[in-house]
Amino acid sequence: MTKISQIFLSLLLLLAIVSCSSPLETGSIDTEEWKKDRNGCLGLRLAYVDEIKSIKNSFLGKNNQELIKTFGRPDRVELVDKSQSFFFYFLEPSSNCEGAETGKEPLKVLFRMNAINKVSEVTVTTLNP
Numbered sequence: 001m002t003k004i005s006q007i008f009l010s011l012l013l014l015l016a017i018v019s020c021s022s023p024l025e026t027g028s029i030d031t032e033e034w035k036k037d038r039n040g041c042l043g044l045r046l047a048y049v050d051e052i053k054s055i056k057n058s059f060l061g062k063n064n065q066e067l068i069k070t071f072g073r074p075d076r077v078e079l080v081d082k083s084q085s086f087f088f089y090f091l092e093p094s095s096n097c098e099g100a101e102t103g104k105e106p107l108k109v110l111f112r113m114n115a116i117n118k119v120s121e122v123t124v125t126t127l128n129p
Helices: 003-019 031-036 047-061 063-073
Strands: 078-080 083-091 108-113 119-125
Touching: 031 063, 047 108, 047 119, 063 083
Parallel strands: none
Antiparallel strands: 078 083, 083 108, 108 119
């Protein structure tokens, strides 16, 4: 085997290891129930507010694919500039839900993603970025 072939195989193996992502540890959060509650319309996610607050720092440094695999597609994604974006997961019914309160900003989990799609901050808030 030539040196170039060895380097190529090594890079291929490294890429395969890095590209594989698995669901994150979520404590007592039932992620299947979480995924069913798109935009917080069913109110199921509210039961996990305290758990999210207690484990939020464990998500720092994780990548966007791990978040999606764990919590499902974000309810909303906001690109702030080329170097950061936010993943929104609503805990209370958002404006996309039928019968949601208008004028009141819902409680949500915000995952701030840096330029290389790693979580740099996790916040539970009613404020928008």
